[in-house]
Amino acid sequence: MSPLFSSGFPSDVGKDKDTYTDDSEHGNYDARTDQSLLIQNKLTRQKTEPRTKSSLKSDTMASLGLFFKDGKKRIDYILVYKKSSPQVEKRSTFEKNLRAEGLMLEREPAVTNSDIMFVKIHCPWETLCKYAERMNIRMPFRKKCYYTDWRSKTMGSLQRNIRELKSWLPRNPMKLDKEALPDLEETDCYTAPFSRARIHHFTINNKESFFSNSTRSRIVHHMLQRTKYEDGKSKMGINRLLNNGTYEAAFPPHEGSHKSRHPIKTHGAQNHRHLLYERWARWGMWYKYQPLDLIRRYFGEKIGLYFAWLGWYTGMLIPAALVGLFVFLYGLFTMDSSQVSKEICEANETIMCPMCERNCTLQKLNESCIYAKVTHLFDNGGTVFFAIFMAIWATVFLEFWKRRRAVLTYDWDLIDWEDEEEELRPQFEAKYSQVERVNPITGKPEPFQPFPDKLSRLMVSVSGIFFMISLVLTAVFAVVVYRLVAMEQFASFKWYFIKKYWQFATSGTGVCINFMIIMSLNVVYEKVAYLLTDLEHPRTESEWENSFALKMFLFQFVNLNSSIFYIAFFLGRFAGRPGKYNKLFNRWRLEECHPSGCLIDLCLQMGVIMVLKQMWNNFMELGYPLLQNWWSRRKMKRKGQSMENKISLPQWEKDWNLQPMNLHGLMDEYLEMVLQFGFTTIFVAAFPLAPLLALLNNIIEIRLDAYKFVTQWRRPMPARATDIGIWYGILEGIGVLAVITNAFVIAITSDYIPRFVYAYKYGPCTDQGYRQEKCLKGYVNSSLSVFDLSELGMGYSGYCRYRDYRAPPWSSTPYEFTLQFWHVLAARLAFIIVFEHLVFGIKSFIAYLIPDIPKDLCDRMRREKYLVQEMMYEAELEHLQRERKNNGKQYHHEWP
Secondary structure: OOHHHHHHOOOOHHHOHHHOOOOOOOOOOOOOOOOOOOOOHHHHHHOHHHHHHHHOOHHHHHHOOOEOOOOOOEOOEEEEEEOOOOOHHHHHHHHHHHHHOOOEEEEEEOOOOOOEEEEEEEOOHHHHHHHHHHOOOEEEEEEOOOOOOHHHHHHHHHHHHHHHHHHOOOOOOOOOOOOOOHHHOOOOEEEEEOOOOOHHHOOOOOHHHHOOHHHHHHHHHHHHHOOEOOOOOOOEOHHHHHHOOOOOEEEOOOOOOOOOOOOHHHHOOOOHHHHHHHHHHOHHHOOOOOOHHHHHHHHOHHHHHHHHHHHHHHHHHHHHHHHHHHHHHHHHHOOOOOHHHHHHHHOOOOEEOOOOOOOOOOEEHHHHHHHHHHHHHHOOOOHHHHHHHHHHHHHHHHHHHHHHHHHHHHHOOOOOOOOOOOOEOHHHHHHOOOOEEEOOOOOOEEEOOOHHHHHHHHHHHHHHHHHHHHHHHHHHHHHHHHHHHHHHHHHOOOOHHHHHOHHHHHHHHHHHHHHHHHHHHHHHHHHHHHHHHHHHOOOEHHHHHHHHHHHHHHHHHHHHHHHHHHHHHOOOOOOEEOOEEOEEOOOEEOOOOEOOEOHHHHHHHHHHHHHHHHHHHHHHHHHHHHHHHHHHHHHHHHOOOOHHHHHOOOHHHHHHOOEOOOOOOOHHHHHHHHHHHHHHHOOOOOOOOHHHHHHHHHHHHHHHHHHHHHHHEOOOOOOOOOOOOHHHHHHHHHHHHHHHHHHHHHHHHOOHHHHHHHHHHHOOOOOOOOOOHHHHOOHHHHHEEEEEHHHHOOOOOOEEEEEOOEOOOOOOOOOOEOHHHHHHHHHHHHHHHHHHHHHHHHHHHHHHHOOOOOHHHHHHHHHHHHHHHHHHHHHHHHHHHHHHHHOOOOOOOOOO
16 A cells, blocks of 8 residues: 555544544444544555555655644644745734634745745634634534435435446446545535534544545635734735735635555545546546536535536537537538529529629529538528527527536535625725724624725726726727738739639638737737726625626626627628629728628638637647646756656655646636637527537536646635526526527528529429428529619629629619518518527426426425424433433433
8 A cells, every 4th residue: 555545544643633433432333433434434444554664754754744743633734835924023913813713833844945835824723613603604514314214215216226236237437436436426415514512413433534635625724714914904914915925825725635656446546536537627527427426525616606507508518519419410411402402503694793893703593502501500490490509509509507506505515605795905995094984794793895985986997997998899890800811812812722712712711810909909809808897896705706797797798799790790791782892991892791691701700719618728738737847847957957856855845846737627617618609509590519518518528627637737716606606697698698699690691581482482392381492493593583784884794693682683673672571571570580489488487387497406405404403303302301410410302
């Protein structure tokens, strides 16, 4: 057995008084501790002797960085400061106050940097109990029992029989091996807020392992945030000391290395970090379910909820991706049999009007054959069905996520948890320290922001948001101008391929330039969002995070989608007609859609931006931290550190050399996925492969994030949360916008409505009341208008065709809109109204049918609340009777 295993839980830890280990109080069930379940029972029995020998080497354990120098006091938190820092007085006062609160501190110089000093913090048992009671931390006190009547017992035996039957079947490859992952399931116990007065109620097998590592770190972090470093109401908290340079960093340590020289199957996991790496963060686990309970236990509920939401979103993408792929394959298999594509490919005598002013030549319609076939892949009979399906899918996804969240909050004891009264931001206190008002919750006076000041700052912030949005629109306008200039140049290019497919070259280069502008503006947006959010002076950190997240979402959403909205709803709509084209600045003729429609441009825009952005995000999430950590190791080698010294670095110094978690916490992770959700739903009618691309990306994203959290980042502070915050409201807004946008895409951008009107009103099946491909015979000729080339004054003669519904030049009203145009326009407006009302009605009905909390969970919650009261009463009665018996007094079975 590796000696690293013994560093997690020394067997002689109970022999020292500072560890506060006492086995006098015990429960009647085998509590699962942090380290006792990391190895299978069989392996534990086989390896008992070598593990005991290694646990006796306290100096080895201390060198690994999990304990103080004595090898017995567990390190719960690490503070880092520079010896050259001038803030010596603040630091000494702060540490003195920490000791006064009951914490134990120990200093240790860095091995690789003589200017760095580490402060190790240990929280003793009494201090843990005091603050666990103060923070209302829920702890286990008795094992749950669900079967209370004969029906439940019968169902229980039936379920056991079904479970035995399933054991004979092949194992589900998606599920993790419970034998190799014993911490996958939490101990099935009732919990209650910890109380020192009723400590005898709780199941305490070992005081060292009663509070998990994440709970200990959370308690210490709570104390660090509320300890003063100077006299004054606002002179407290580790955050302020980090901002003014007193400390360089503050973080809970990892539980050891994520790698081991021995295989996990034969030697077991040496710590939770190793277990997470082997069963979650490795690429070989890409098809397995996530161990959410273990993630929550190691990183806290807030990060656990993020990965639960990401996993749920990825799983829900599977049916959407399959349906989208089916729609795409349907278009692929019917591409050659499509009547519209056939007519375009066979129109070798139809001359199209030139699409640019000087360099474009007359082209035949059949030269657009490839574009027509590619357009049919995305614009076919399944488009409307898929748009309705995705709108309903978004609702089902959000409604079932609420149910999933309810189950998780119940399993993780978050049902009765409420956010603590947050401390004020230092900037808010400094700005409004002269104006105070009594807090209605705490009853204490605190700085207050007057309403006129708040309103004026909010108006300035909103003005800044609109200015940045106008900047985005300006960038889109610049790309439009580029496309207008480039199409003339590509049309006269020397290379025949470019000259022939000048529209594709114009769209492709325009998309790439637009993507570079998007990524450049994202850097500006982050700085502007910081500036505007700080200008508002939010009261608390959560208010600051919500305000900043909303601004970043608005900026990036407009930045990513503005060009897509332009192509979907504006490209080719205002170009005019031959002989009377609209020009930008009276110089550049506005761009027209291809003879086969604008949908191919929209698909190209979405596909390129979605793929390139996902590749860039994945590189920045994993590649950049890897490069930074490689550079830090390279600097260590330059300072003369050998590989042997690097291996012997204590855990706190290894963590110090890792990258800190993003300054915004999980904001960047949520923002990336929410923007992807917008891509997946908003224009899905034009790009049915978007869910499939999102699914493939998310499979990689989960392992990238897992690998990053486990191996590349310092361990974040385990925070609690009951939901995903402001992001749920943003997802609901995207779902509403998706319905409206897809209705307009189908009605305006695609040719679905013109084909529908032609089939039922103008085609050969007018009187038959049904639609088939033969009913679209003659549609292409009907959708093209006629223009007299002699009116262009370019030396051409004869007639050309263009996409529109206008009267021919020999008509009494030449080039005026025909009756078919008004029929198509009315059908488009009617489709938008009917589609939106139908889909919104279905969404509302589904949301009404699906309850937010499962019924069985409601019953379990009510049952547990009742049983907890009963068991607390029984436990108190047993305790009092035991005390009377010990004191020699007579005791009775009734309440004394």
